[in-house]
Amino acid sequence: MILLFALLFTPSSWSAEKDLRIHHPEWVILSRQLIGESEKTRQKALTQLLETFPTTKDILKEIDGPYRPYALDVLVALNRPDTALKLLDLVASDPDGSLTLAINALMNGTNYLQIAERYEKLLSESLGGLSTPSALAMMDYLTHLKRPCPDDICEKLLAHSRIELQQAAALHLAAVPKANGLEILARWLDKLYPQVRAQIMLVFYDRSQEKAEKICLADKDPIVQSACGDVTFVKPDKVKSKEKRKKKSKKAQRKIT
Amino acid sequence: MKRWKLFVFALILGVTGLAYYFLRIHHPCRKAYSALTKDGALTILVTFGYKDSRPLRFVGDRYERAVFVDRLLRPCTPFEVVCGFEQESGNPEFFSKKLIWYDHRERVVQVQVLASSVGPDDEWNRSSRIQKWHSERTLRLFRRAMVKSDVVFYDGHSRTGGGPDFFPPLLRKNNQVDYGHYQKEKPGVQFLLADLERAKGSRQPRLLGLFSCDSSVHFQKTLLKAKPKMGLIASEALLHQSDAMDNMVSALSALLKGECSEKFNERLRSGDPMRGSQIVGFF
Numbered sequence: 001m002i003l004l005f006a007l008l009f010t011p012s013s014w015s016a017e018k019d020l021r022i023h024h025p026e027w028v029i030l031s032r033q034l035i036g037e038s039e040k041t042r043q044k045a046l047t048q049l050l051e052t053f054p055t056t057k058d059i060l061k062e063i064d065g066p067y068r069p070y071a072l073d074v075l076v077a078l079n080r081p082d083t084a085l086k087l088l089d090l091v092a093s094d095p096d097g098s099l100t101l102a103i104n105a106l107m108n109g110t111n112y113l114q115i116a117e118r119y120e121k122l123l124s125e126s127l128g129g130l131s132t133p134s135a136l137a138m139m140d141y142l143t144h145l146k147r148p149c150p151d152d153i154c155e156k157l158l159a160h161s162r163i164e165l166q167q168a169a170a171l172h173l174a175a176v177p178k179a180n181g182l183e184i185l186a187r188w189l190d191k192l193y194p195q196v197r198a199q200i201m202l203v204f205y206d207r208s209q210e211k212a213e214k215i216c217l218a219d220k221d222p223i224v225q226s227a228c229g230d231v232t233f234v235k236p237d238k239v240k241s242k243e244k245r246k247k248k249s250k251k252a253q254r255k256i257t
Numbered sequence: 258m259k260r261w262k263l264f265v266f267a268l269i270l271g272v273t274g275l276a277y278y279f280l281r282i283h284h285p286c287r288k289a290y291s292a293l294t295k296d297g298a299l300t301i302l303v304t305f306g307y308k309d310s311r312p313l314r315f316v317g318d319r320y321e322r323a324v325f326v327d328r329l330l331r332p333c334t335p336f337e338v339v340c341g342f343e344q345e346s347g348n349p350e351f352f353s354k355k356l357i358w359y360d361h362r363e364r365v366v367q368v369q370v371l372a373s374s375v376g377p378d379d380e381w382n383r384s385s386r387i388q389k390w391h392s393e394r395t396l397r398l399f400r401r402a403m404v405k406s407d408v409v410f411y412d413g414h415s416r417t418g419g420g421p422d423f424f425p426p427l428l429r430k431n432n433q434v435d436y437g438h439y440q441k442e443k444p445g446v447q448f449l450l451a452d453l454e455r456a457k458g459s460r461q462p463r464l465l466g467l468f469s470c471d472s473s474v475h476f477q478k479t480l481l482k483a484k485p486k487m488g489l490i491a492s493e494a495l496l497h498q499s500d501a502m503d504n505m506v507s508a509l510s511a512l513l514k515g516e517c518s519e520k521f522n523e524r525l526r527s528g529d530p531m532r533g534s535q536i537v538g539f540f
Contacts, residue, residue, distance in 0.1 A: 136319065144378065
């Protein structure tokens with residue numbers, strides 16, 4: 001009983017994290033300088049980081065510890081291209097997505113295809129095992145490369161219960177040229193969250209006003225309607241009559257001159 | 258029944274009654290928490306501002322929102338409270354759960370979680386119609402919450418006093434954020450003050466958390482002057498994004514556990530100005 005109480009009321013200052021903070025304050029101090037506004041401070045911090053952690057291995061050791069976010073920031077800041085592939089082996093288990101984001105940031109011309117293929121495999125075969133932030137970062141990377149997602153991946157993400165993944169898939173289909181992209185969006189439209197439907201309406205608006213207007217007329221959800229209120233639809237016959245008027249006035253001008 | 262049995266029975270009854278009285282009535286910071294919500298439900302808005310990393314193009318608030326939502330949805334371990342929420346059907350921005358609160362009564366806690374960006378590339382976002390609509394919507398919902406929600410948390414950029422901000426930043430020709438504009442115009446503070454003026458007669462928001470760099474310096478004095486009865490969580494230094502998130506989760510945890518000033522600040526790591534935040538004016 002006494003032991004139980006001792007455990008329950010152990011002050012948090014006795015925790016292992018506090019001990020680590022005492023032994024590794026440079027992670028916090030230097031990473032903080034990396035987000036400072038002055039370029040001089042940033043460069044100074046980088047130089048000091050290179051001295052403190054001379055090899056990538058030193059930093060990789062830290063990524064499962066309490067200083068993970070700092071360590072990954074430092075990895076990206078040091079910009080060692082060999083690191084992306086080393087991190088790729090660990091990407092299947094990335095609870096906060098920060099490792100996937102670090103890979104994306106470290107991506108360089110020599111290994112981007114290898115990374116994209118690995119991401120596609122993971123998204124296609126083990127989406128359920130990935131954390132949402134990690135899956136989101138993978139999808140964003142495919143969008144960044146303008147690499148059209150295979151149909152099964154696009155549809156799996158559109159069918160996902162998390163809005164972040166629905167949105168990522170919708171934006172991917174909007175931003176990356178894919179033969180049946182708009183077709184997939186139209187097919188899934190009714191099953192998506194209203195926030196995503198509103199975004200898709202705006203995507204359609206830039207491509208085909210007719211399709212966007214159809215959504216606005218059919219979908220009475222207030223979120224979708226708020227997006228519809230942000231755009232104005234010009235009727236095709238009005239456009240034609242405007243053009244006719246312009247032509248007529250030009251002819252009239254010519255006669256006068 | 259023998260006399261001693263009656264005595265033991267009365268003793269147990271008395272001790273239980275006293276314990277109930279002290280736990281329920283004599284919660285040391287009962288006043289602060291009873292003023293937080295009157296109608297049995299606790300409404301909280303968590304908004305991630307537009308988190309660009311200019312001069313780089315990366316924007317990170319969507320990922321941070323996803324990490325935070327993962328945290329809300331994961332199953333609870335003993336003594337953990339920021340967990341076990343369920344996404345409300347039909348609206349993926351709302352998460353709720355029932356909780357036995359400080360007064361041993363059941364409450365519904367509803368958390369709305371918003372992000373500001375639509376994509377990870379600031380260059381793409383700033384020319385996108387979708388981004389404009391999305392930023393405007395987040396701003397509108399944030400401002401509505403400033404009048405209607407019990408608790409409002411903002412995790413984003415301070416823009417050197419020009420925040421909160423839900424839009425792609427104004428840039429100078431060299432692609433650096435135009436801090437001069439934000440310092441001079443203070444657009445975020447202006448709308449916060451207007452909202453606090455609107456909410457002058459109302460109880461909400463009882464607590465505003467600004468998990469952003471140097472928020473004590475930039476916002477504390479002005480906002481508490483405008484609404485002295487409101488509590489404010491702010492930080493004294495530049496915050497790493499992971500520390501801002503940790504502090505926000507800690508604040509939510511302290512709130513849902515009904516913790517008092519000392520414990521609340523300990524959870525916020527107020528003694529560590531490099532990583533922590535501090536709550537003022539709430540208790």
